[in-house]
Amino acid sequence: MEMLSSLEQRVIGCLIEKQVSTPEVYPLTLNSLVNACNQKSNRDPVMNLGEKEVQSVLNTLIARRLVNNVAGFNARAAKFQHRFCNTEFGELQFGPGELAIVCELLLRGPQTPGELRSRTPRLHAFDDVTQVEACLQSLTDKGPFVVKLPRQPGKRESRYAHLFGNTDYAAAEVEQESGGQDREAELQARIHELEAQVQRLQARLDELEG
Known part of the structure; x- marks a missing residue:
């Protein structure tokens, strides 16, 4: 399975979010999905996608069997649901806390455990940051x-990023953390470790799709 593009991440993230937070309106029509993709809250970056753009992304995801149209033959409007994870026969299975974290990372990019806890109540209520960290460790394992990304200057917590799509930002943050040539060896080691993690995930996703 190929990595998700930024638009595919947004569509999958929105479908997961609405499945959990508003099950009464899920699966989503194209119009509802466009509105979800373009929300100004809980989205980073904020997008302004049109129906044609979202439909094009859906067509690609349907071809990859990551989304399907569940509307009946005579239905007036198509309705879409994700098959990214937690399907009956799929191997990619997440618990409620793990799913909430994956969803938030798809929708908003890298975040600290504290940020994830404060932004996930509508998806899953974590009692404390320790529970968030436990889920992050489970997703890592x-x-x-x-x-886990290098801690940014002046920040108390390190941010975490998902590995389902482009990870160039992670390598860039590692590079920014490097203070000079004396850190070059450490920088290269971290980049190689990140690349190895992406390769392992790619192999795992290939197995799931196969």
Whole structure:
């Protein structure tokens, strides 16, 4: 299975979010999905996608069997649901806390455990940051499906990023953390480790799709 593009991440993230937070309106029509993709809250970056763009992404995801149209033959409007994870026969299975974290990372990019806890109540209520960290560790052990990024200057917590799509930002943050030539060896080691994690995840996803 290929990695998800930024638009595919947004569509999958929105479908997961609405499945959990508003099951009464899920699966989503194209119009509802466009609105979800373009929300100004809980989205980073904020997008302004049109129906044609979202439909094109859906067509690609349907071809990859990551989304399907569940509307009946005579239905007036198509309705879409994801098959990214937690399907009956799929091997990619996440618990409620893990799913909430994956969803948030798909929708907003890298975040700290504290940020994830504050942004996931509508998806899953974590009692404390320790529970978030436990889920992040589980996602790391399973795939790895997430990676811990270098701590940014002036920040108390490190951010975590998912590994389902482009990870150039992770390598860039590692490079920014390097203070000079004396850190070059450490920098290269971290980049190689990140690349190895992505390769392992790619192999795992290939097995799931096969």
